[in-house]
Amino acid sequence: MFKAKIFIKRRRTILDPQGKAVELGIKSLGFENIKNVRVDKYIELDIEELEELEARKKVNKICDLLLANPHLEDYYFELEKL
Amino acid sequence: MKFGVVIFPGSNCDYDTYYFLKFVLRVETVFLFHKESSLKDCDVVILPGGFSYGDYLRTGAIAKFSPIMKEVVRFANNGGIVLGICNGFQILCESGLLPGVLSKNTSLKFQCYNQNLKVINNSSIFTRKYSPDEVITMPIAHGEGNYIIDEEGLKELYDNNQVVLKYCDEFGNVDENSNPNGSVDNIAGICNKTGNVFGLMPHPERCSEEILGNTDGLKIFESILNK
Numbered sequence: 001m002f003k004a005k006i007f008i009k010r011r012r013t014i015l016d017p018q019g020k021a022v023e024l025g026i027k028s029l030g031f032e033n034i035k036n037v038r039v040d041k042y043i044e045l046d047i048e049e050l051e052e053l054e055a056r057k058k059v060n061k062i063c064d065l066l067l068a069n070p071h072l073e074d075y076y077f078e079l080e081k082l
Numbered sequence: 083m084k085f086g087v088v089i090f091p092g093s094n095c096d097y098d099t100y101y102f103l104k105f106v107l108r109v110e111t112v113f114l115f116h117k118e119s120s121l122k123d124c125d126v127v128i129l130p131g132g133f134s135y136g137d138y139l140r141t142g143a144i145a146k147f148s149p150i151m152k153e154v155v156r157f158a159n160n161g162g163i164v165l166g167i168c169n170g171f172q173i174l175c176e177s178g179l180l181p182g183v184l185s186k187n188t189s190l191k192f193q194c195y196n197q198n199l200k201v202i203n204n205s206s207i208f209t210r211k212y213s214p215d216e217v218i219t220m221p222i223a224h225g226e227g228n229y230i231i232d233e234e235g236l237k238e239l240y241d242n243n244q245v246v247l248k249y250c251d252e253f254g255n256v257d258e259n260s261n262p263n264g265s266v267d268n269i270a271g272i273c274n275k276t277g278n279v280f281g282l283m284p285h286p287e288r289c290s291e292e293i294l295g296n297t298d299g300l301k302i303f304e305s306i307l308n309k
Contacts (some may be wrong), residue, residue, distance in 0.1 A: 014230065015264070066147075069140055069176070071183040071230060081089045 001048050002055045006077040008041040008068045043067060046082065059082055083307060086114040086124035088154070088170075090145050092137040094237050095131035095167065095287065097265065102287045103128075107303055114146040126163045126306055127154055129170030131223070131285060140182060141226045142172035153178055163306060164279045165208065168224055171271070172279030180272055184232035188264030192225040196296070197262055199270055199283060200250040203243050206273050210308070211301035217254045218298040220284035222262060222299035227283040229272075239272060247271035247282055 016038050023037035029071050045062075049055035059077055068075040085103045089096045096113070097194075103111040112122050121127060135144035145151065151173070158164045158179050166174040174180040187193060196219050201212040212218070231239065239245050247270040251260040256268045271282030286299025 013186075015188060017186050024225050066143060067113075067139070069143070069183050071232070072140075072185060075259050 001046060001082040002052065003080045003082055004045050004055070004059045004077050005080065006043040006059065006063060006067060006075060007026075007043070008043065008063075008073050008075045010040060010073055014068065014072060030074055041067075041073075052079060052081075083109055083125045084123060085111045085126045085128060086121055087111065087128050087130055088114045088116065088150055089130075090116045090132065090134035090148060090169075090173075092134045092136055093130050093169070095169075095285065099128055099130045099167070099287045102290055103303070106291050107305070107307075114150055116145070119153055120175050121150075121153050121157055123160075126165065127157060129154070129164070129166040129173050130287075131168030131170060134169055134173060137226070140176065141169060142174075142176035145169075145173045146177035154177035155179060158274070158279050161276065161278050165302075165306070166279075166281035167285055167287065168227075168283055171225065171234060171283055174279060174281040180274055180281050181235050182229055182272070184226050184283070185228045185230050186226050187224070187262070189262075190225075192219055192223070193227070193262045194221075194223040197218070197222045197270075198250050198252050198254075198260065199247045199284060200254050201246070202231065202248055203246045203273070205243070206246055206277050206280065206305075207308070208302055208305050209246055209275065211305045214255065217250060217252065219289070219296060220286060220299055221288045221296075222284045224263070224283055227263040227265065227270075228264045229263075229269045229283075231266060236266060239269075242275050244272050244275065245269055246273050246280060247284070251307050 018039040019037045106254040249268040286302040290300040
């Protein structure tokens with residue numbers, strides 16, 4: 001069994017209005033010299049597979065079909081053996 | 083012509099749409115539940131507005147796996163008429179029936195007001211009752227209507243005359259000031275290459291009856307009926 005830690009990142013070329021709003025919030029707290037705030041997604045799941053390669057293939061497929069939208073987002077993930 | 087209105091968990095314009103079709107337009111109309119796998123011989127399928135599956139993950143992302151959507155995709159690929167309104171448009175993009183994707187409004191505000199629109203393509207089966215460049219008004223109500231597509235995809239949309247509606251001001255000027263959500267080129271509605279699938283963020287079903295003070299949306303449905 002593996003734990004997949006999946007990071008889904010909005011493409012840096014696409015405006016992230018949530019990140020902009022959070023950045024304004026941080027600045028209004030008085031923190032200066034803060035920039036490039038981005039709000040992304042982190043998803044965890046456990047996958048019952050013996051082989052890492054097989055687990056990797058399945059997680060890739062799940063990301064391609066559902067978790068990430070190819071127009072907006074890129075993803076990467078780490079597998080941790082449980 | 084028989085119309086079907088799909089109900090997803092979280093749809094909230096399903097009954098408005100059903101009411102309008104059945105009692106105002108007076109056409110045969112049925113509901114299609116998301117768990118069903120039959121379109122009940124409908125000639126037109128409408129994906130209504132709302133927040134299917136709570137907009138979790140991304141708007142429309144989970145609805146595309148509903149059993150009914152498999153049939154809708156098959157129906158659309160065989161030339162069946164499919165109209166997606168607001169959340170329905172988001173589902174059409176996520177399910178690959180329309181190109182591109184809808185993301186959060188650049189303002190981060192939920193935009194809810196009457197918006198002017200320009201009819202860019204009046205040769206589609208959904209807009210043939212409008213005049214070229216006609217300026218109309220429809221209510222919008224969305225937090226994620228920012229249409230995003232890459233440059234190549236955008237060029238393809240124009241090359242195939244798939245851009246149907248754009249946001250504009252009351253004089254028909256399509257510019258940044260009349261863009262409610264940050265959509266590329268003020269795009270408010272597009273159709274697929276074959277012209278049988280149409281998605282738009284504004285709500286024509288909310289402006290198709292005299293008593294509501296605006297009937298600019300009626301021509302969408304009259305175009306489909308072609309009467």
